[in-house]
Amino acid sequence: MKEGEKEIELIKKGKRLDGRGFEELRPIKIEVGVLKRADGSCYFEMGNNKVMAAVYGPREMHPRHFQDAKMAVVKYRYNMAPFSVDDRKRPGPDRRSVEISKVSREAFDPVIIKEYYPKTAIDVYVEVLQSDAGTRTAGINAASVALADAGIPMKDMVSSVAVGKIGGEVVLDLSGVEDNHGEADMPIAMVARTDTITMLQMDGHFKKEEFERGLKLAMDACHKIYELQRTALIERYSKSVGEGEE
Amino acid sequence: MYKVVVPGDFISEESNRAGEGTYVEEGKVYAMKYGIVDDREEIKVVALSGKYVPTKGDVVIGKIVEISFPYWIVDIASPYEARLHTSEFTRNEREKIEFGSMGKYLDLGDLIVAKVMNVDAMIRVDLALKNEFKIGEGGRLIEISHTKVPRLIGRSGSMIRMLKEKCNCFIFIAKNGRVWIKGSEDEMNLASQVVLMIENEAHTSGLTDRVSYFLDSFKR
Missing domain, CATH: 2.40.50.100 (RNA polymerase II/Efflux pump adaptor protein, barrel-sandwich hybrid domain)
Structure with a gap:
């Protein structure tokens, strides 16, 4: 919290500012295959976060000397639109987005089977259209669905969510205000099937017990998000089945 | 189900x-x-989606994108490009194709039907020409996802047989998802419309019947 700012009461009568309980996710909406030109795409909403993920490839890697003779190279670009935040965000990559791109790419490292497409590149573009804390987790969720939609061979799907600490309480899925005025924020990404954590970052301080509780909250939430991702993918191909049954 | x-x-x-x-x-x-x-x-x-990776024996439609002696570099709608050696033309003859004259045989942009002769560990793809290798003028090429090709052919060729009969077109489907259609203008329009319809609805059941119904409604 910056100096001179007034302390905000983040918890009132056991509820958060947006009326959620401590262990409640923001509403999630997932749409698969929204971009015609991309090989795989996904539009993902998590509360006020709106992100679009597009996957291209595997395709020829340029420049050539970045090719890997044994496997595909995954490129991940997290980018915030200038209009995604209250003050205009200066367009282009910056320290923050480069870091997020890196950790997000590595969150997919254990699941993408890169050996199937040697010498190629798999491009993942994540565009944040509207931001309200936790965009990297929303981006990872969207990218995971988009990768599956592109037909990329993967061992598992990745799901992601953040936990944090506000007003001394450990809570799930921080909103923008909570993130700005809270005490800690910890985004995690994991494989829901095997409970393997593929990304974990922490900003702020947790006590050991709080960390453990937060981790448990986040992992449970990832299972829920995974189910939503899965349902979105499956429903896409069951919608048009009713007609013309064999 | x-x-x-x-x-x-x-x-x-x-x-x-x-x-x-x-x-x-x-x-x-x-x-x-x-x-x-x-x-x-x-x-x-x-x-349901994904890129085509060539395997030995596939018949593909390729497009010449580069001439680099003694190979033609061929785009085969895949992350990997293929190459065609000049000896494919001169196999039974004494003559050799000279450095500058490759364009006379196959020029940039030409479409060919070729068979994947070999794919090595580095996924270098070598092509062999089929007898009817050059796709002539007239007709059109449409690209669909290679994952939908089996559906377009249908069980033991039922779908494509019906399509050829009812549209009265010549239709050639290559393994890499490129489809060559030749016929009169109206017939080609209808055929390409149906091919795209099959691509969009490849995952649904009872598609053959629906396509048949659709085509009959056009006949009148």
Whole structure:
């Protein structure tokens, strides 16, 4: 919290500012295959976060000397639109987005089977259209669905969510205000099937017990998000089945 | 009834039957791709999307994109480009194709029908020409996802046979998802419309009947 700012009461009568309980996710909406030109795409909403993920490839890697003779190279670009935040965000990559791109790419490292497409590149573009804390987790969720939609061979799907600490309480899925005025924020990404954590970052301080509780909250939430991702993918191909049954 | 799976979905305990699009972990079969389960013979996941990777024996439609002596570099709608050696033309003759004269045989932008002769460990793709190799003028080329090709052909060729008959067109389907259609203008319009319809609805059941009905409604 910056100096001179007034302390905000983040918890009132056991509820958060947006009326959620401590262990409640923001509403999630997932749409698969929204971009015609991309090989795989996904539009993902998590509360006020709106992100679009597009996957291209595997395709020829340029420049050539970045090719890997044994496997595909995954490129991940997290980018915030200038209009995604209250003050205009200066367009282009910056320290923050480069870091997020890196950790997000590595969150997919254990699941993408890169050996199937040697010498190629798999491009993942994540565009944040509207931001309200936790965009990297929303981006990872969207990218995971988009990768599956592109037909990329993967061992598992990745799901992601953040936990944090506000007003001394450990809570799930921080909103923008909570993130700005809270005490800690910890985004995690994991494989829901095997409970393997593929990304974990922490900003702020947790006590050991709080960390453990937060981790448990986040992992449970990832299972829920995974189910939503899965349902979105499956429903896409069951919608048009009713007609013309064999 | 078919079952859609996403990567990581558990499919079966019978790890000895695991096939394409799956992986085995601790004796269990899981899906590796987003697709439809097919367990008639081995347990496979038929992908709903994805890029074409050439395998030996595939017949593909390619486009010449570069001439680099003694090879033509051919785009085969894949992350990997293929090459065609000049000796493919001179096999039974004494003559050799000279450095500057490759364009006389096949020029940039020409479409060819070729067979994948060999794919090495580095995924260098060598092509061999088919007898009727050059796609002449007239007709049109449409590209669909290679994953939809089996559906377009249909079980033992039922779909494509019907399409050819009812549209009165010459239709050639290559393994890499390129489809060559030749006929009168109206017939080609109809045929390409139907091919795209099949691509969009490839995952639905009863498609052959619907396509048949659709084509009949056009005949009047």
